[in-house]
Amino acid sequence: MSEPSFIYVSGPDDFLALRAASAAWREMVATVDDDFSQEVISGHAGKVEDVEQIVNRVREATQTLGLFGGRRVIWLKGCSFLADNLLGRAEGTQKACDDLREILEVITPDEVGVLISASPVDRRKRFAKWLEKEGEHVASGGVDSKGNGSDTLLAILEEECEFLGVSMKRSTQEILLNKVNANARLLLEETRKLATYLGEEGSEITAKLIEELVPNFGEGDFFETTEAFFSRNLKWTLEALRRHFFAGHDARPVIASLQNRNRLLIQLKALIDGGEIHIGGRGISKPGFEQAAAKYKDRFDGLSDKSNFNVFTQNLWYMGKLVGERQLPTLKRLIDHQGEFIEAFEEIVERPNEQEEALRNMAIRCLA
Numbered sequence: 001m002s003e004p005s006f007i008y009v010s011g012p013d014d015f016l017a018l019r020a021a022s023a024a025w026r027e028m029v030a031t032v033d034d035d036f037s038q039e040v041i042s043g044h045a046g047k048v049e050d051v052e053q054i055v056n057r058v059r060e061a062t063q064t065l066g067l068f069g070g071r072r073v074i075w076l077k078g079c080s081f082l083a084d085n086l087l088g089r090a091e092g093t094q095k096a097c098d099d100l101r102e103i104l105e106v107i108t109p110d111e112v113g114v115l116i117s118a119s120p121v122d123r124r125k126r127f128a129k130w131l132e133k134e135g136e137h138v139a140s141g142g143v144d145s146k147g148n149g150s151d152t153l154l155a156i157l158e159e160e161c162e163f164l165g166v167s168m169k170r171s172t173q174e175i176l177l178n179k180v181n182a183n184a185r186l187l188l189e190e191t192r193k194l195a196t197y198l199g200e201e202g203s204e205i206t207a208k209l210i211e212e213l214v215p216n217f218g219e220g221d222f223f224e225t226t227e228a229f230f231s232r233n234l235k236w237t238l239e240a241l242r243r244h245f246f247a248g249h250d251a252r253p254v255i256a257s258l259q260n261r262n263r264l265l266i267q268l269k270a271l272i273d274g275g276e277i278h279i280g281g282r283g284i285s286k287p288g289f290e291q292a293a294a295k296y297k298d299r300f301d302g303l304s305d306k307s308n309f310n311v312f313t314q315n316l317w318y319m320g321k322l323v324g325e326r327q328l329p330t331l332k333r334l335i336d337h338q339g340e341f342i343e344a345f346e347e348i349v350e351r352p353n354e355q356e357e358a359l360r361n362m363a364i365r366c367l368a
Contacts, residue, residue: 005107006114008135010082010128013142014119015185016156018078020140021117028073028113037072043079043118048092051081055100062103062112073113084122097127104134142184151317153177153184160191165201172207175224179214190214211243226257230265230322232329234367241359251348251355259341260308261322266334267311268323273331283320340366 007028009021029038039061045051054076061074081093107114119140121128131137141152154173161168168176168191180186194205194213211224225244228236244254271277276292278285293312300310307313329337344362348355 003109004134004136005109006104006116006135007138008131009115009117009138009140010119010121010123010131011140011142012120013140013184014078015183016142016152017117017119017140019184020138021075021077021115024115024138025073025075028075028115031071031113032073033070037070038074039072040075040077043076043081043116045079045081045087047087048090048096051087051093051096054079054081055096055103058100058114059103062107062114071111071113073115075115075117077117079116079118082118082121082125082128084120084124088122088125094127097125101127101130150177150182150315153182153187156184157187157191160188161195161205164192164195166191166195166198166203166205168205169207172205172210175207175227176205176210176214179210211240215247225254226261229258229363229367230261232367234363237363237367238360241356241363245356251359252345254359255341255345255348259338262334262337262341263308264311264314264319265322265328266331266338268319269328269331269334271311272323272328279320279323284316284323286316289316289319337366 007024009017009024011017011020032038041054041057041061043054045054058074058076061072064072081087081097087093104114116131116135119142123129123132141156154170154177157168157173157176176190177187180190191205194209195203197209197213198205207224225237225240228240241254245251268277271292272279276295277288289312296312300312311319328334340362344358347358347361351358
């Protein structure tokens, strides 16, 4: 089997894709003699005509001889026309991709090195499948639209902590990941900020420090309040609510986050009590989980995408984490929680200026 004639870097997170591609590019440029043998072509396109021009530039670059002879390297950087959008689905784009494929099929790696990076990518498309199969594919990782891929981010965070000379417990890493809404760039930047604040090698970044210094980015999971509540820790829950409202946030996202977690726990508790799934040292048994998913598939008709209404669409490791770290409340109590969340929502609708009091009272009723 012949060696791949090009390198293809892709993943759901554009920051991680750029990071991995940059590392590959540094290795490629080390193999050429001068700067004139290097060319970076932007893959960003807004319309079909732009895609056609990009392909023409790649054709010219692969056919151009080096100024002083020797090998040339080319980076088609940040392709935006491989995504699942109007541009990616356009017939003209598909034709241009076929042209690009023909170019890549005839290049000689000893004479021209080609690197292609893209994020996000619709991996169902013919050209994307061909790139993965025929090229040296580097999966850059990241969290996709279904929420999968958090393990990659945690591994990168661990490497960053080691580089910065600080430590962070796994549970604390997950708090930071939720704080930044699984954004890789923010994850690393906030870690550097926290390490700089500590200022001493060997220091530990704690959950308390994260809650004090890292804001919630985007529509995150409001992780602290949810985690505190389902840890059955009333004091922590009330403190988390105080910080949430002190920052000027609204009550509705907190209630939504609590409901989302509670829905999953109700399903998991019912499956555990019914003997459908089993918990071991490594979390939920995968064969049992898959058997239960097949058994109850008809009960979730139309809910194949990731949803907290269907526990079988969730990440198995995360589900194991929810049930494996602490004693779950009884099924009755979890169902009662749902009623309390509804009552709290109705209360904040009636008294919008007393949202914190409504959620504090709810927490006391549930946890006291």
